[in-house]
Amino acid sequence: MNTVTKLGVFAAGLAVVFGGAHAVGQTQEDDLPRRYADYSAEPEEHAEAGGHAHEGSAEPAGHVPGGLQISQDGYRLRPVTTTLKPGERHDFSFHVLGPDGEPVTAYQVAHEKKLHLIVAPRDLGGFQHLHPELAPDGTWTTPLTLPEPGTYRMYADFAAEGGPALTLGADLTAQGDFRPDPFPETSRTSEVDGYTVTLQGEMNPGQPSPLSITVSKDGEPVGDLEPYLGAQGHLVALRAGDLAYLHVHPMSGMTGVVFMAEVPREGGSYRLFFDFKHGGEVRTASFTLAG
Numbered sequence: 001m002n003t004v005t006k007l008g009v010f011a012a013g014l015a016v017v018f019g020g021a022h023a024v025g026q027t028q029e030d031d032l033p034r035r036y037a038d039y040s041a042e043p044e045e046h047a048e049a050g051g052h053a054h055e056g057s058a059e060p061a062g063h064v065p066g067g068l069q070i071s072q073d074g075y076r077l078r079p080v081t082t083t084l085k086p087g088e089r090h091d092f093s094f095h096v097l098g099p100d101g102e103p104v105t106a107y108q109v110a111h112e113k114k115l116h117l118i119v120a121p122r123d124l125g126g127f128q129h130l131h132p133e134l135a136p137d138g139t140w141t142t143p144l145t146l147p148e149p150g151t152y153r154m155y156a157d158f159a160a161e162g163g164p165a166l167t168l169g170a171d172l173t174a175q176g177d178f179r180p181d182p183f184p185e186t187s188r189t190s191e192v193d194g195y196t197v198t199l200q201g202e203m204n205p206g207q208p209s210p211l212s213i214t215v216s217k218d219g220e221p222v223g224d225l226e227p228y229l230g231a232q233g234h235l236v237a238l239r240a241g242d243l244a245y246l247h248v249h250p251m252s253g254m255t256g257v258v259f260m261a262e263v264p265r266e267g268g269s270y271r272l273f274f275d276f277k278h279g280g281e282v283r284t285a286s287f288t289l290a291g
């Protein structure tokens with residue numbers, strides 16, 4: 001029995017897959033929506049989504065990570081505004097345009113939401129995970145504050161009804177004197193509001209890689225994390241340098257000790273952001289791993 005189990009600490013199996021480009025042509029109601037389907041799934045499923053060849057390895061050849069493109073597979077992300085005043089709360093709106101050029105109004109639910117919006121500054125010194133409201137005309141709106149001047153990346157992680165799972169990205173700017181922070185050094189422990197969160201495992205390039213997370217407070221393991229987005233936490237990984245987006249989530253049906261990550265074959269450094277809920281509040285821990 002490993003340390004995690006022995007301590008009875010929260011531990012979640014985490015599968016890392018790049019959003020999009022490997023969707024399955026059907027809607028699933030279970031805990032593993034098609035966007036998170038493992039690369040080991042039926043090869044024809046990948047071919048259907050993006051025409052990528054499958055080499056029998058963890059990652060389809062020619063696979064492009066999520067979050068790098070503003071349009072893909074006929075869908076286009078269209079922010080209503082891209083320039084915000086720093087430190088000021090805005091009602092930020094955007095559309096996802098479908099293959100017909102019209103705003104998409106019907107979405108599939110994944111992790112309890114129709115769309116997940118992530119916003120991070122380009123130096124990866126911060127992270128916001130938002131759930132905008134969808135108006136009947138297809139307009140997504142959420143309160144958004146860009147805390148400091150700089151350039152930010154927004155990610156819309158969604159699957160339109162009948163469409164592929166995608167993560168589209170666009171840049172947002174907050175005017176002013178931008179003072180980027182250096183990329184944080186490798187770090188597996190994060191302190192947030194008195195919680196100590198620790199990440200175990202490696203981002204092994206091109207290989208299924210185990211990851212697990214433990215949360216403790218005042219030296220005691222936290223064994224009663226609350227469900228958040230249908231799981232015991234939510235993890236996003238952003239690649240240093242280009243801010244490619246990986247979606248990471250607990251493995252369904254795993255009981256604490258089997259964890260899996262699908263990491264792109266090229267080496268890179270990643271900033272990981274783990275949202276967890278305890279005492280009715282969602283907090284974010286962050287880590288840096290090299291792969």
Ligand SMILES: [Cu+2]
Nearest residue numbers: 113116117130
């Ligand atoms: Cu979300």
